[in-house]
Amino acid sequence: MELEPINIEGTPKTPSVKFNAEEGIIEIKGRSIPENSIEFYKPLVDWLEEYKKNPLDKTVVNIQLEYFNTSSSKCILDVFKKLEAIHKAKNEVEINWYYEEDDEDMLEAGEDYESIIRIPFKMIEIVE
Amino acid sequence: MGFNVDDFFKELDGGHVLLSYKGSITTEIINHALDVVEGKLQEYNEDVKLRKKVYNVLVESLQNLYHHIDDLPEDYRDEYESRFGVLVVSRVDDSYKIATGNFIRSEKIKYLKDKIDKINSLSREELKDMYKFILNHQKISDKGGGGLGLVDIARKTGNKLNYVFHNFNNDYYFFNLDVFVSEKSS
Numbered sequence: 001m002e003l004e005p006i007n008i009e010g011t012p013k014t015p016s017v018k019f020n021a022e023e024g025i026i027e028i029k030g031r032s033i034p035e036n037s038i039e040f041y042k043p044l045v046d047w048l049e050e051y052k053k054n055p056l057d058k059t060v061v062n063i064q065l066e067y068f069n070t071s072s073s074k075c076i077l078d079v080f081k082k083l084e085a086i087h088k089a090k091n092e093v094e095i096n097w098y099y100e101e102d103d104e105d106m107l108e109a110g111e112d113y114e115s116i117i118r119i120p121f122k123m124i125e126i127v128e
Numbered sequence: 129m130g131f132n133v134d135d136f137f138k139e140l141d142g143g144h145v146l147l148s149y150k151g152s153i154t155t156e157i158i159n160h161a162l163d164v165v166e167g168k169l170q171e172y173n174e175d176v177k178l179r180k181k182v183y184n185v186l187v188e189s190l191q192n193l194y195h196h197i198d199d200l201p202e203d204y205r206d207e208y209e210s211r212f213g214v215l216v217v218s219r220v221d222d223s224y225k226i227a228t229g230n231f232i233r234s235e236k237i238k239y240l241k242d243k244i245d246k247i248n249s250l251s252r253e254e255l256k257d258m259y260k261f262i263l264n265h266q267k268i269s270d271k272g273g274g275g276l277g278l279v280d281i282a283r284k285t286g287n288k289l290n291y292v293f294h295n296f297n298n299d300y301y302f303f304n305l306d307v308f309v310s311e312k313s314s
Binding site: 070104105 | 180181183188194259
């Protein structure tokens, strides 16, 4: 059975999401600051659990957040842990962590995740 | 007569105030506060790094408030609506000050005080380690970040968390937290 893609439009408090199993693309972009983030992220983590069973040889992950709150930070880690499992099963996982020019907090947040999940991140500064 | 919330609020509500509110802390109020403050920071042409920091810290402060308010007993309901809290965002010298206040039950004070004192005693590197430890090891609760909020605020501002517990009655205190975000934070 095909894993249906997820396409979610962004809102002022939740990010836009594009998960596509056929293309091997995982994208989360925008603001992630809901009061309760589990509700938002649960379907995404569940999707990755399915994808993990039969991933493409190469998965490209693009995370480009403007803001995220601590409630989201644990959920984002859950997303990364699924990706780590895919990586450990000898599939290529490329993680691109985008941050806005001079946003050292966002760069540091990426480094925090990178040190926890042990897949190298590509840190990409978006210069305007 | 114990602590008076109105007097406390009046005192806060002076100087260069961007936003002040007292009442029920709801998701709508949080959204509104974020919009207002984001708009004003833009209007002031504030440096983008500082703007982002203030916004980030405001999100965390408000959601902390949202998740940790204790309601007073019913007989206070005329004076204080449920989920009652106080928020004042102001400009003080070269900093933005985010002041929040809420009732908490007396038995929670020790835990909270110890936690804040611990955070205030840590260096930048130690805060980073603490953040990563909690992120990686604690289960997320329905309440949100599972105790990451204050650590994140301390880390992002680079400043100590200022707090006072005002005695309200035997069972309740009014918890006031002042957070400062300044140019040097960025």
